[in-house]
Every structure is written in structure tokens, then in C-alpha cells.
Amino acid sequence: LHADFFASPSFNGNPDVLALMASLNANSVINGPVPADVSKVHLYHSPTDNIVPYECSVNASAVWGCDLTDLEVKDDHLMAGAEFLLRYMRLWDLLGPFIK
Numbered sequence: 001l002h003a004d005f006f007a008s009p010s011f012n013g014n015p016d017v018l019a020l021m022a023s024l025n026a027n028s029v030i031n032g033p034v035p036a037d038v039s040k041v042h043l044y045h046s047p048t049d050n051i052v053p054y055e056c057s058v059n060a061s062a063v064w065g066c067d068l069t070d071l072e073v074k075d076d077h078l079m080a081g082a083e084f085l086l087r088y089m090r091l092w093d094l095l096g097p098f099i100k
């Protein structure tokens with residue numbers, strides 16, 4: 001990425017970076033409409049995720065008013081994904097102890 005991308009908030013006036021940031025903000029799930037039935041939304045995220053910042057789920061949970069469950073696996077994004085899938089399949093209680 002160009003160095004201007006990291007020069008927030010002005011981005012050194014770079015029109016390409018400004019256009020990209022405007023597009024990202026306009027298409028953000030946080031800036032969009034709240035899901036129609038938030039009771040069906042439940043977020044899962046690892047506080048130690050090394051790919052997707054944990055604050056993304058914290059912000060979504062706060063804006064939408066939905067539940068957020070902190071995943072127990074503290075290793076990385078991949079292992080957090082494995083935990084999520086096991087929870088989704090309702091196998092976490094059975095298999096989770098082997099990967100914690």
C-alpha cells in the first residue's frame with residue numbers, strides 16, 4: 001500500500017486514497033442499516049485475532065445491539081475459525097478441550 005494510506009486522517013490529500021476511504025466508509029456494515037432482525041445475529045470473535053481486529057466485532061455489537069461471544073482459543077485467526085466452526089456445529093463441548 002502507498003504510504004499515504006497510513007497518513008490518517010488527511011491521507012496527505014491523495015485523491016486515490018481519499019476515494020478509497022470514502023468508498024470503504026460508504027460500504028461499511030457499521031455505517032449501513034442495522035440488520036432487520038438483530039435477534040438472529042450473534043457475533044463470535046477472538047480478542048487475540050491476528051488478522052481481523054477484535055474491535056470490529058465490538059463496534060458491530062455496540063451499534064447493532066447484538067450478542068458478542070469471545071472465543072476461547074487465544075492462538076490466532078485460523079484457530080479461532082476452527083473454534084467458531086466447532087461451536088456452529090455444536091461440537092465445541094466435545095472437541096474443544098482437545099484444542100484449547
